[in-house]
Amino acid sequence: xxxxxxxxxxxxxxxxxxxxxxxxxxxxxxxxxxxxxxxxxxxxxxxxxxxxxxxxxxxxxxxxxxxxxxxxxxxxxxxxxxxxxxxxxxxxxxxxxxxxxxxxxxxxxxxxxxxxxxxxxxxxxxxxxxxxxxxxxxxxxxxxxxxxxxxxxxxxxxxxxxxxxxxxxxxxxxxxxxxxxxxxxxxxxxxxxxxxxxxxxxxxxxxxxxxx
Amino acid sequence: xxxxxxxxxxxxxxxxxxxxxxxxxxxxxxxxxxxxxxxxxxxxxxxxxxxxxxxxxxxxxxxxxxxxxxxxxxxxxxxxxxxxxxxxxxxxxxxxxxxxxxxxxxxxxxxxxxxxxxxxxxxxxxxxxxxxxxxxxxxxxxxxxxxx
Numbered sequence: 177x178x179x180x181x182x183x184x185x186x187x188x189x190x191x192x193x194x195x196x197x198x199x200x201x202x203x204x205x206x207x208x209x210x211x212x213x214x215x216x217x218x219x220x221x222x223x224x225x226x227x228x229x230x231x232x233x234x235x236x237x238x239x240x241x242x243x244x245x246x247x248x249x250x251x252x253x254x255x256x257x258x259x260x261x262x263x264x265x266x267x268x269x270x271x272x273x274x275x276x277x278x279x280x281x282x283x284x285x286x287x288x289x290x291x292x293x294x295x296x297x298x299x300x301x302x303x304x305x306x307x308x309x310x311x312x313x314x315x316x317x318x319x320x321x322x323x324x325x326x327x328x329x330x331x332x333x334x335x336x337x338x339x340x341x342x343x344x345x346x347x348x349x350x351x352x353x354x355x356x357x358x359x360x361x362x363x364x365x366x367x368x369x370x371x372x373x374x375x376x377x378x379x380x381x382x383x384x385x386x387x388x
Numbered sequence: 389x390x391x392x393x394x395x396x397x398x399x400x401x402x403x404x405x406x407x408x409x410x411x412x413x414x415x416x417x418x419x420x421x422x423x424x425x426x427x428x429x430x431x432x433x434x435x436x437x438x439x440x441x442x443x444x445x446x447x448x449x450x451x452x453x454x455x456x457x458x459x460x461x462x463x464x465x466x467x468x469x470x471x472x473x474x475x476x477x478x479x480x481x482x483x484x485x486x487x488x489x490x491x492x493x494x495x496x497x498x499x500x501x502x503x504x505x506x507x508x509x510x511x512x513x514x515x516x517x518x519x520x521x522x523x524x525x526x527x528x529x530x531x532x533x534x535x536x
Contacts (some may be wrong), residue, residue: 180533180535183536186430196429196430196431196434197434199431199434199446200431200434200435200437200438200439200474201434203435203436203438203441203474204438204439204441204453204454205442206439207453207454208453211453212451212453215451239453240453240454240472241438241439241453241454241472241473241474242436242454242472242473242474242475242478243474244437273536276438276441277401277441277534278402278448279402279442280402280445281442281446281451281453282402282433282445282446282447282448283402283446288518316513317479385427
């Protein structure tokens, strides 16, 4: 049995082991996010402490993995200080792992309330998803876009609904068409980001655009 | 020819910037792996893995999570840094840079009330740092476990 399988077996069997696993991730990821938020603002711990009405030593402790047992109120206070919301959500282990793997301290840059157009202009929320994405991409002039000509000459809009769905699924997960015509990749422009407007991290919010 | 546009997201996982290695003696043996397997708790192993995952993607080492950069006492002047790893006790691992975006772990230990475990942890770290500077060591790459 491999090491991973042994750990999985223990995770399934042992509640305390599961708690250790969850705790270990949160003890690193929460301080890392707090540190990233402060560094992105270019603030010193003492300056942030003043804004949060805390002592500098407490800010320092919160940015050090394992030094603080966070309670919800502390996290709410820090979220409010940074002009951000906060989500605490029970999720599958796979999702927690994905969150950890996709998180990067350098690229962590959630939109602050002042810039949160979707929240500030709720009319945007009523638009269809693709139009919202388009608007956001235009608003955030930061990340890469590519256009890929896939070579198919069938417009999926005119396919029967089932076929259209399969076509879309194929495009989502199998970018290159199976008909033997190779896709060509044409960088077209730098356009906006969906999830992360950071110019330092085009990969975080970049998009691929497929056309036939 | 008609056109259909489909928008999907890039894979958004940040790429690792740093490579981490365990210090190994030329004669053989990986003391860091021995420490990892035998001397620390499950929780500390999870923490170490989480810190490793996070810090390998953080380009500026001054912004690493849980790092002590200016070591005092026996380690002063040896350009050694330390990560704190939370567990039932606070474990620590000492390391040093060895090339561009490469870091080598020298020694794992914990201490409480001035009592170090293992007792000669700091002296051993200094000895290994000297060997590292001379290139007299065998690096074993330490991969973060992305599937755990």
